[in-house]
Amino acid sequence: MLLALETSCDETSAAVVDHGRVLANLVSSQVRLHAEYGGVVPELAAREHLRNLPTVVQAALREAGVAPGALEAVAATQGPGLPSALLAGLKAAQTVAFVLRRPFLGIHHHEAHLYSAWICGQPPRADFAAFVPNVSLIVSGGHTLLVHVQREGTHRVLGSTVDDAAGECFDKIGKLMGLPYPAGPHIDRLAERGNPRAFDFPRPMLAEAHDDFSFSGLKTSVRYFLRDHPALSADAGCVKDLCASVQAAIVEVLVAKTVRAARRLGVGCITASGGVICNRALRQQLTAAGQRERILVRLAEPSFCTDNAGMIGILAERRFRSGQAGTSIDADILPQWELA
């Protein structure tokens, strides 16, 4: 039985896992707190984590029906992420581990995302054996990463964004359109009734052979488009078409580059996670591309797409049970930790 904490950005999350099963996975989102600033304010996030952690930890233990003494180890996200936010969860976990005299495990946030697509069922359970090798797409408000997972624990980053992350692109374009933060889910909803071919926006780096992404040019192109069509925002139908067209550009780039990498590397599986993987058009088009190409596509369930401690606990327990050494109880945060 392990307790895991995740506080790398603006979700305070605690989970209890046992033998590959997620017994509880509580997430307290700060999205409303940061909405008025149009983005995550690191200092506010850290303070909110400190306020929320005791409640979220207690609720996770209660939901799992576990007494603190039954915990065998404690884990937390060590990086990458916002320094002050990471510090809150890491120090809380290390303190619990110290008091209970249990091992502590510091987990790489993106490595946990790589395996989150394999947590499913009721209670959710991770199926590690079935999925390697694969190409894994991680897309959130902070990251756009394409990773080749050769075997469990061995991966290579193929590409990442050279500027804005895909979620950031959704959010910034939404802001230009006057949509609330975070705009991704609003664009998803509005796009449902829009025409994705109404407006032709650039598909940045789509034609280039490498695996990197770029989304700031798309944002700039929408900015100029809105400047040149000031009346458009007042027309509800046009707003839906605009959302659908923007979404189509982002989704096409993500799907095409992921599938191309999978084909080039000859892997039979694609996995995906991160907040943007909640996007319905992206889920649908990744799945369709997989069927076309005869590549198995495993998408994280929405509750494991966004940042959550369940994925941290699943990976930590895997390490713990395989006898790998824990992390030092006074290990520091690693805000810039690269996925090796």
Ligand code: KG4
């Ligand atoms: O993984 P996440 O919860 O937090 C981090 O950024 O680490 O991802 C949040 C991002 C935001 O940019 C949000 O707009 C985007 O995921 N997002 C979506 C959808 N749901 C969340 N983007 C497009 N469509 C969605 N349905």
Ligand code: ZN
């Ligand atoms: Zn994340």
